[in-house]
Amino acid sequence: MVSTAFAPLAQVVCEGIGHPCLPIVVVPHPVGDPDEALVRKRGEDIAKECVRVLTTPAETLAREFEGKRFPLPDTVMPR
Amino acid sequence: MKPDLPHVVGPGDALDRVNDYFYERGWTDGLPIVPPTEERVRAMLGGMPWRKADEVISTVPPKMGAASMHQIAVNTVMAGCRPEYLPVVVAALRAVSEPEYGLAHRQTTTHPGAPLIIVNGPAVAQLRINCGRGLFGPGWRANATIGRALRLILVNIGGAGPAVDASQTGHPGKYTYCIAEYEAANPWEPLHVERGFAQEHSVVTVVNCEAPHSMTENIQTDPDEIVRTFASSMATLGVNNLYSQGHPVLVLGIEHARHFASAGWSKRDVQRALFERARQPWGLVKNRGKSKGPRFPEFVDQSDDSSMVPIVREARDLIVIVGGGAGGKSMFLPTAGGQSLSVSKPIEAG
Numbered sequence: 001m002v003s004t005a006f007a008p009l010a011q012v013v014c015e016g017i018g019h020p021c022l023p024i025v026v027v028p029h030p031v032g033d034p035d036e037a038l039v040r041k042r043g044e045d046i047a048k049e050c051v052r053v054l055t056t057p058a059e060t061l062a063r064e065f066e067g068k069r070f071p072l073p074d075t076v077m078p079r
Numbered sequence: 080m081k082p083d084l085p086h087v088v089g090p091g092d093a094l095d096r097v098n099d100y101f102y103e104r105g106w107t108d109g110l111p112i113v114p115p116t117e118e119r120v121r122a123m124l125g126g127m128p129w130r131k132a133d134e135v136i137s138t139v140p141p142k143m144g145a146a147s148m149h150q151i152a153v154n155t156v157m158a159g160c161r162p163e164y165l166p167v168v169v170a171a172l173r174a175v176s177e178p179e180y181g182l183a184h185r186q187t188t189t190h191p192g193a194p195l196i197i198v199n200g201p202a203v204a205q206l207r208i209n210c211g212r213g214l215f216g217p218g219w220r221a222n223a224t225i226g227r228a229l230r231l232i233l234v235n236i237g238g239a240g241p242a243v244d245a246s247q248t249g250h251p252g253k254y255t256y257c258i259a260e261y262e263a264a265n266p267w268e269p270l271h272v273e274r275g276f277a278q279e280h281s282v283v284t285v286v287n288c289e290a291p292h293s294m295t296e297n298i299q300t301d302p303d304e305i306v307r308t309f310a311s312s313m314a315t316l317g318v319n320n321l322y323s324q325g326h327p328v329l330v331l332g333i334e335h336a337r338h339f340a341s342a343g344w345s346k347r348d349v350q351r352a353l354f355e356r357a358r359q360p361w362g363l364v365k366n367r368g369k370s371k372g373p374r375f376p377e378f379v380d381q382s383d384d385s386s387m388v389p390i391v392r393e394a395r396d397l398i399v400i401v402g403g404g405a406g407g408k409s410m411f412l413p414t415a416g417g418q419s420l421s422v423s424k425p426i427e428a429g
Contacts, residue, residue: 008242009141009187016143016238072242 001046003029007070021062023053026070101157105240108230108254112157123152126162127169129429136169137176140183142238146172150236151228158228164206164221166426167283168228171196174285174422175229181419185287186239190319190415192287193252194233195328196226197400199271200281202426203259210259212404214330215291226255250290258402264333265401266340273346274423281428286328286398286421288412297407300338306349310356313390313411316367320390321359323374323416327390328398329353330410336401346399354394358387374417392417 002010007026014022027046033039053061097114101107113119124132132149139146148169155168175182175194185192198208209219217223230253234240246253262269271282294312296305309329313320320327331339331349339349362384364370380386391397398421403410 006245009245012238012243013141013187016141077241 001025003027003031004073005029005076008072021065023061023065025049106235113159115153115156119156120152123156123162123165126165136172139237141187144236146236154231154235155228158231159224160228164225167225170283170424170426171229171285174283174424177422179420180422185419186237187245189245189247191246191248191250191289192415193256194229195286195288196257197284198259199269202281208259210261210402214258214402222257223255226257260400261402266336267346270400281426282423283426284421284423286326287419288328288414291410291412294409294411302339302342302344305335306352306356314357314359318413319416320413321388322369322372324392325414325416326396326398326421327414328412330400330402332403332409334407335409349399350394350397353397354389354391357390361386361388364388
């Protein structure tokens with residue numbers, strides 16, 4: 001589970017450790033915010049996706065995540 | 080008579096095409112590269128004939144790419160190195176691959192650090208690595224290309240290109256960051272001897288450093304006063320070493336080094352004095368920076384606001400080398416802190 005600013009890094013790490021299809025749950029960056037309700041909402045959103053990837057058969061996830069790309073948001077690296 | 084300036088050469092279609100191709104694939108640092116032709120790579124490998132081309136020197140994170148001598152040579156050619164620089168590049172790669180350096184997190188951290196390569200021993204003169212005026216600056220092929228070769232290896236074999244390297248701002252040392260110690264101007268033992276190597280051995284020390292910060296002291300010559308100036312520059316709120324220490328670097332200017340030595344100070348005295356005086360009180364440090372981090376020194380009494388926080392855990396952790404030209408400046412190079420330490424490796428000579 002990573003924020004959008006670190007998703008490409010997470011993918012390279014997954015490839016590096018020999019698990020290129022490892023499911024990555026991506027959340028908007030930054031995760032932190034002074035508004036506690038907003039942070040709580042983000043947590044709830046993530047939890048649903050975490051449950052999904054933890055309860056979906058690995059073969060299905062491998063097909064879903066194979067070749068999937070998470071480009072850096074323009075706010076992190078304007079192009 | 081031709082003017083003594085770079086001049087126009089013939090149409091460089093092949094060179095341009097190779098550079099465009101490599102750049103588009105993210106294989107460069109943004110600057111043009113020397114195309115790694117078979118002939119050039121073979122000649123580069125000739126710089127270490129005792130190593131086989133398929134020999135793997137290390138595995139480079141985060142991609143865990145295999146750094147074979149062939150791959151190292153390809154990147155070293157691209158950087159513009161001469162074959163005789165190859166042993167220095169390999170020693171630097173071996174150094175950053177040691178666990179104490181923590182390459183996996185240095186490649187991917189938000190901290191703006193780059194591997195500073197410090198060369199000691201006969202290789203400095205043999206390879207003409209600048210240790211004097213402008214040692215961090217341009218104009219010297221060995222400094223410029225050895226550091227660049229390591230960067231290209233980290234990017235191309237390790238996969239730490241711009242989308243993966245999370246350094247929030249980076250710093251210019253990520254293009255190249257290679258210096259030598261000015262041993263002839265050092266009144267004490269050079270860094271590699273301090274670390275247990277023989278004077279006649281050539282050694283690389285690698286430290287992940289931020290950009291150098293100049294500390295001017297043109298007026299005071301008394302060591303205590305120079306230390307006072309340095310301590311104020313080094314123990315600044317926000318510098319990582321105040322929160323998790325590590326091995327920060329002091330590049331002592333040759334004139335400052337002379338002032339210390341003339342007054343009878345040893346290098347150890349300089350290290351001890353800065354360990355004692357480059358500090359901030361806990362009351363000022365707490366609730367700032369990384370003071371809640373896991374590596375904050377346990378020996379600081381957090382029940383006492385006047386307890387002083389040092390930038391190193393012990394005096395010898397401050398790396399002191401001598402370098403640069405004439406003038407009243409020394410340089411301080413902060414590091415990420417205790418999670419990334421310096422490593423020294425001998426330069427192979429066959």
